[in-house]
Amino acid sequence: MKHRGxxxxxxxxxxxxxxxxxxxxxALVVLAGLSFLVIAVNYTNKAIxxxxxxxxxxxxxxxxxxxxxxxxxxxxxxxxxxxxxxxSRYLFDENQTAEQYAEEKERILTQFRTIMESRSDIYNIAIxxxxxxxIVNSGKEKLTEYIDIKNLDWYRETMKASGGIAISSSxxxxxxxxxxxxxxTLSRALVNNQTGEKEGLFLSI
Numbered sequence: 001m002k003h004r005g006x007x008x009x010x011x012x013x014x015x016x017x018x019x020x021x022x023x024x025x026x027a028l029v030v031l032a033g034l035s036f037l038v039i040a041v042n043y044t045n046k047a048i049x050x051x052x053x054x055x056x057x058x059x060x061x062x063x064x065x066x067x068x069x070x071x072x073x074x075x076x077x078x079x080x081x082x083x084x085x086x087x088s089r090y091l092f093d094e095n096q097t098a099e100q101y102a103e104e105k106e107r108i109l110t111q112f113r114t115i116m117e118s119r120s121d122i123y124n125i126a127i128x129x130x131x132x133x134x135i136v137n138s139g140k141e142k143l144t145e146y147i148d149i150k151n152l153d154w155y156r157e158t159m160k161a162s163g164g165i166a167i168s169s170s171x172x173x174x175x176x177x178x179x180x181x182x183x184x185t186l187s188r189a190l191v192n193n194q195t196g197e198k199e200g201l202f203l204s205i
Contacts, residue, residue, distance in 0.1 A: 086104040159201070188202045
């Protein structure tokens with residue numbers, strides 16, 4: 001009986017070792033799988049983070065380029081308007097006939113239409129004089145009655161700027177009736193050629 005029990009004991013030990021090896025192997029497989037999962041998750045998170053930074057940077061750069069292009073364009077346009085003899089005569093020359101005023105206004109409105117058709121991000125465009133004369137957009141729009149634009153920050157900044165031009169921070173536009181978009185205003189002072197003084201401004205909103 002003693003000799004018959006020994007093989008069983010060896011076989012049992014073998015099974016015990018085999019089970020231990022299988023358990024160890026299984027544990028290693030699970031550990032390796034978890035390690036791979038952790039590495040994969042960390043790599044994915046890092047890749048997502050780096051891609052997010054890259055795309056965000058690209059978007060910011062594109063927005064900055066668009067803003068710079070808009071400002072450059074509007075500075076050039078405002079310079080053309082400010083130097084226009086039609087604008088100066090229409091706003092400041094009191095010794096004209098009604099027909100002359102009408103012809104000047106139509107030429108100014110043609111310029112306005114060209115400017116607004118060239119860019120979809122321009123909501124309003126206007127010339128305004130201290131004497132109360134103005135043209136807004138198509139000539140039909142009106143300034144808000146209860147707003148004195150001479151008291152607005154961007155108006156004061158423009159008038160005191162050495163170059164006669166100013167760009168506002170973003171704000172809700174309320175100077176033009178029934179037009180209240182969140183905008184940036186670029187404005188340039190208009191000089192009365194008869195007095196040599198800043199007596200109005202061109203504004204793009």
